[in-house]
Amino acid sequence: MSSKGFLEVINNSNVDKEFKSIAEKVYNSERITNAEGLLLYEKADLGYLAVLANHIREKLHGNKTFFNRNFHIEPTNICIYTCNFCSYSRLLKEKEDGWELTKEQMMETVRSYDGKPVTEVHIVGGVHPKMNLDFFCDLIQQIKAHRPDLHVKAFTAVELYYMFKKAHLSVEEGMKKLKESGMDSIPGGGAEIFDAEIRNQICPDKCSSDEWLEIHKTAHLLGIPSNVTILYGHIEKYHHRIEHMDRIRSLQDETKGFNTYIPLKFRNMDNDMSNVPEVNTLEDLRNYAVSRIYMDNVPHLKAYWPMIGRSTAQLSLAYGVDDLDGTINDSTKIYTMAGAEEQTPSLSTKQLVELIKQVGRTPIERDTVYNVLEDYSDYDFSKEEGAGILN
Ligand code: V47
Ligand code: SF4
DSSP states (O other): OHHHHHHHHHHOTTSOHHHHHHHHHHHTTOOOOHHHHHHHHHHOOHHHHHHHHHHHHHHHHTTEEEEOOEEEEOOBOBOSOOOTTOSSOBOGGGGGGOOBOOHHHHHHHHHTTTTSOOOEEEEOOOOOSSOOHHHHHHHHHHHHHHOTTSEEEEOOHHHHHHHHHHTTOOHHHHHHHHHHHTOOBBOOTTOOOOOHHHHHHHOTTSOOHHHHHHHHHHHHHTTOOEEEEEEESSSOOHHHHHHHHHHHHHHHHHHOOEEEEEEEEOOOTTSTTTTSOOOOHHHHHHHHHHHHHHOTTOOEEEEEHHHHOHHHHHHHTTTTOOEEEOOSSOOOHHHHTTTOSOSSOOOOHHHHHHHHHHTTOEEEEEOTTOOEEEEOTTOOGGGGTTTTOOO
C-alpha cells in the first residue's frame, strides 16, 4: 500500500519537483537535509506527509503498534527551577500545594503492583533541593531488591544534572553510581527546545542544551539507553524544531543510544505561558510526520496519548507514530495540571488494544527497550481475570 502511494507521489505531475525529490530520497532510505525538513514543515501537503511518514513507519515496524505496561512514581513536585510552561512544580515556600514522598511511601507504590503484569517503573519529578543522589540510589536498590525484573526508567537529565552537581561528581561518576544501584534507562524529559534563545525564554534556569546532551551521551557510552523529547507548539518556529532534531540526529549517529523520539505538545493551562495559544490537531499530525521523516536514525516515534487525546493518538498512527505511551493507571500529574486532553489518563490494556485495533494496527506489548513480549491481535483477556490485572 505504501509503495503504491509513493509511486503516485513521485509520478504525479501536480507534485512540485522538490517534493518529488524528497519522496525519492525517502523511498531510497536516504537522509533529508535541514532545508528539506523545513520545507516539509512549511509547505508540504498533509496527505503527502502521511504517505512518506507511513512508508518509513511500515518499513521499520510493519503494522506493529507498541505499548508497554508501566507505572509512574513522582517523588515530589517541589522544584528549584521555574520553567514558564510548567503547571506542576511548586517552590519550597509554596509547600501547601506540594508533595514530597518518603522512600517508604514510594516502596508502598511499588508493592501495590505486586503480582500485576507491569514491566517498568518510570520515576520522574521536580528537582527537590534535599532529595539527593544517595537518596535515589538507595530507593532504586530497594526497588530492585523487591522486584529485580522491574525495569527502572528514572530521572530526566535536568534532575540528574542537579544530583551530580550537588554530589560533586562528574556526569560519568554519578551515572555509574546510579547504574550500579540498578537504574536501567533514562526518560526523555527536560530536552524542551535546544535553541539557546528560546530555551532561555521558556526555561531560563535549568540545565543547558549542551549539558542535557552530555548527560545522554555519557549514559549511552555506559550502555544506558534513553529517550528524547521536544516540547513543541509554543513560541518556537519550525526551524527551531529542525535544529533540535538535528542535534539529536547527530548525537544518535555517534552513540545509537536513543530508542524513541517523543514530541510533547505544549498545553497552556495554569502556567506562566497561558497567553500562548495551543496548536491544533493538524499541526500535531504534521509534526509527527516530519519528525518520522527527518529522524532517520531513531527507531521509534512515540505519541503520549493523555496529552493529545485518544482520537488524535489513533490518527497519529497514520503519520509515523508506532508507539503509544500512557497505558495503565497513568497517575502522572505533569500533564493533567497543564490542561491535558485526558484529565483522568487511565486506560486498561484491553481498551488500549481496542484503540489500536480500531485503526487497523497490530497491538504489541513491548518491554522498555522494545523487545516484543506479546502480540495482542487475538489476546484472550479473560485469562487475566483475577490475576491482578490493572483497571
Ligand atoms: O520535560 C511540562 C513536559 C516533560 C508541560 O521518556 C509539558 O518515555 C506540555 O519527558 N505542556 C516531562 N508538556 C515528561 C517526559 C516524558 C513523558 C512520557 C514519557 C517519557 C519517556 C518522557 O513534560 C518535561 C516537559 O517537556 N511538560 N509541562 C506543559 N505545560
Ligand atoms: Fe521543575 Fe521540570 Fe517543572 Fe521545570 S518542567 S519547573 S524542571 S518540574
